[in-house]
Amino acid sequence: MIENISKSALASKPFNLTEELVSLTSTTICRVAFGKRYEIGGSDKNRFLELLHEIQAMVSSFFLSDYFPCLGWLVDKLTGLSYRLEKSFKEFDAFYKGIIDDNLDPNRPKPEREDTILDFLLQIYKDGSFKVQLTMDHIKAILTDIFLAGTDTSAVTMNWAMTFLMKNPKAMRKAQEEVRNLFGNKGGYEIPAKTLVYVSAWAVGRDPEAWENPYEFDPDRFLGSSIDVRGNDFELIPFGAGRRICPGIFLALATVELSLANLLHKFDWEMPSGVEDIDMDDVLPGLVPHMRDALCLVPKLVCDGKMGHKGTGAHDY
Numbered sequence: 001m002i003e004n005i006s007k008s009a010l011a012s013k014p015f016n017l018t019e020e021l022v023s024l025t026s027t028t029i030c031r032v033a034f035g036k037r038y039e040i041g042g043s044d045k046n047r048f049l050e051l052l053h054e055i056q057a058m059v060s061s062f063f064l065s066d067y068f069p070c071l072g073w074l075v076d077k078l079t080g081l082s083y084r085l086e087k088s089f090k091e092f093d094a095f096y097k098g099i100i101d102d103n104l105d106p107n108r109p110k111p112e113r114e115d116t117i118l119d120f121l122l123q124i125y126k127d128g129s130f131k132v133q134l135t136m137d138h139i140k141a142i143l144t145d146i147f148l149a150g151t152d153t154s155a156v157t158m159n160w161a162m163t164f165l166m167k168n169p170k171a172m173r174k175a176q177e178e179v180r181n182l183f184g185n186k187g188g189y190e191i192p193a194k195t196l197v198y199v200s201a202w203a204v205g206r207d208p209e210a211w212e213n214p215y216e217f218d219p220d221r222f223l224g225s226s227i228d229v230r231g232n233d234f235e236l237i238p239f240g241a242g243r244r245i246c247p248g249i250f251l252a253l254a255t256v257e258l259s260l261a262n263l264l265h266k267f268d269w270e271m272p273s274g275v276e277d278i279d280m281d282d283v284l285p286g287l288v289p290h291m292r293d294a295l296c297l298v299p300k301l302v303c304d305g306k307m308g309h310k311g312t313g314a315h316d317y
Contacts, residue, residue: 002262009299014272017162018294021155021259026052028255029150033143034099034118051095054088055144056152060286096140117146150248154255156288159295161260163278164217166269166297171219176264183265201237210235267299
């Protein structure tokens with residue numbers, strides 16, 4: 001990622017940071033899940049991203065049958081949602097089948113390492129070591145959860161963080177300086193069985209009783225605060241909490257923190273010529289709120305005295 005941005009910086013061209021961040025997180029998840037890396041622009045990578053975007057759209061769509069099963073299915077069929085869902089399911093199923101078949105092929109080249117999530121799941125499937133026999137459908141479902149939870153979420157978090165920093169130069173300068181220098185008593189609720197509960201993490205993080213000036217972008221509010229994001233403090237729960245907390249929390253934190261640190265350490269950032277502001281009000285609906293327009297910025301390489309030159313990215317270290 002840093003190398004791609006460096007090339008754009010040398011040419012003084014705007015860089016599509018949104019696209020690059022999605023590529024970063026999806027590639028990371030692909031390598032962790034089944035040990036494959038899809039290159040940008042390749043047919044496999046494009047197909048994977050298309051499938052990912054479509055299934056995310058389906059997850060965030062309103063299906064009337066979820067609330068009125070007796071008649072809702074007919075409305076979903078007439079609107080075309082049922083057809084799109086079935087089509088997405090079949091395409092993702094075929095995608096997973098191809099990956100699993102490749103993994104199970106006895107004639108495939110011996111991989112350097114066999115410690116991916118898929119390797120682990122297939123070993124359980126072969127051994128039958130679970131009390132309940134793991135099936136291929138179980139494996140595909142787990143992979144789907146990993147992809148949906150692990151790709152878009154981290155990319156969008158970094159995209160919004162860079163957007164807010166661009167709109168708040170003082171916070172940007174302070175964050176860059178820091179990175180460069182450092183290289184209750186309340187009870188619970190009675191919830192009846194089968195109740196569908198939605199927790200608004202957005203509202204929780206903007207509660208004026210918990211946060212001073214909750215709508216102001218102020219990273220300093222976390223300095224000296226005991227509140228963190230790991231599910232122990234309910235004032236801030238981006239990963240959820242309790243037994244259903246996101247299992248990808250540590251991967252997400254490492255991905256977001258390391259990537260943002262590199263973006264702030266290696267480059268200064270400017271708005272493209274003729275662009276004066278970033279529109280943050282036009283947001284696409286969904287489980288993760290995307291800005292409608294991609295975040296395009298002009299990166300400028302930082303001359304580091306330790307390196308003695310303007311480097312090109314990873315090879316400087």
